Amino acid sequence: MKHIPLLCVTLLLLTTLCYPQDGQQQFASLGDFKLESGETILDGRIGYRTFGRLNADRSNIVVMSTWFTGRTGEMTGLFGEGKLIDTSKYYVIAIDSLGNGISSSPSNSKLQPRMKFPRFSIVDVVNSEHKLLTSVLAIHHVRAVAGSSSIGGQATLQWTVSYPDFMDKAIPVSASPRLTSYDLLFRQALRDAITSDPTWNNGNYTVQPGARRVAELASLVDITPEQYNESHKREDVPAAIADMAKAIAQFDANDLLRQSEAMSAHDISQGFGGSMEEAAKVVRAKTLIIVSATERIVNPGPALAFAKLIRAEVLELHNKCGQVLSDCDADKVNAAVAEFLERK
Secondary structure (H helix, E strand, C coil), X not given: CECCCHHHHHXXXXXXXXXXXXXXXXXXXXXXXXXXXXXXXXXXXXXEEEECCCCCCCCCEEEXXXXXXXXXXXXXXXXXXXXXXXXXXCEEEEECCCCCCCCXXXXXXXXXXXXXXXXXXXXXXXXXXXXXXXXXXXXXXXXXXXEECXXXXXXXXXXXXXXXCCEEEEEEECCCXXXXXXXXXXXXXXXXXXXXXXXXXXXXXXXXXXXXXHHHHHHHHHCCHHHHHXXXXXXXXXXXXXHHHHHHCCCCHHHHHHHHHXXXXXXXXXHHCCCHHHHHHCCXXXXXXXXXXXXXXXXXXXXXXXXXXXXXXXXXECCCCCXXXXXXXXHHHHHHHHHHHHCC
């Protein structure tokens, strides 16, 4: 884990000699990063990883944001020949979203630890990514911006209105321009599962609070009932919940809260007088919106409605897995993304 040397920043777009090995965790300073709310993340930083090779005319860059509670180290399986993004053709910059425990977060901030860490928005997530690309990596235009599942998908849609000329194409996956009431109910239940835990202590806990309750809630919506019944026997349920709780406990509860708050508060039309139609008018990127009809974490309805407004291409999956980036339709999704990226 290291910062790119100053010489490499200068030569970044002229040579590949300074690029770290594929997938190496890197960090860049955001300085005191002012948020949409007027608050500031003090001494901020942002994490990222790169995959593939930058071509001579710098036309093959794909930026990808992490999902809710996701980290770039968990995205490596998405990149490579025959996968979601073919790194024999494209240079991927995978960016750790604010609040994910890698970039500035309640769990790693020395100056604003735990619940002293300010609330941030999806707009702030996009602005931090834009600052990394432009101010640190000297990149001012990319082939595509992509992101999946909650924060990553929301950020991708926000990119298209915050910086409409920055990318040729956008690929929001399991995204929403504004969460539905059901989505908000689920997010609130997750937060309540944490803050109602006796160990919560206003964020000053010594063990991760609410992990089991969050695991139960997540298990209810992560996949469809049909898929859960097929993949779990009745006697498997207690162990499955325990395993999920153990996995959830690896992600800091304060981080989860701040990311969840950002998702719930997001509305892509906020900067356009509350009008989705006005927001749609500024979108210039060719867009492929990928949703699952059985998605239970992010309702696909708002994304499909926004797709009509911006005349986006749509890939709507119908499977029993629920989430898009799953084994159910991975080949179909990968093929659609590959074809979309290749087209002018």
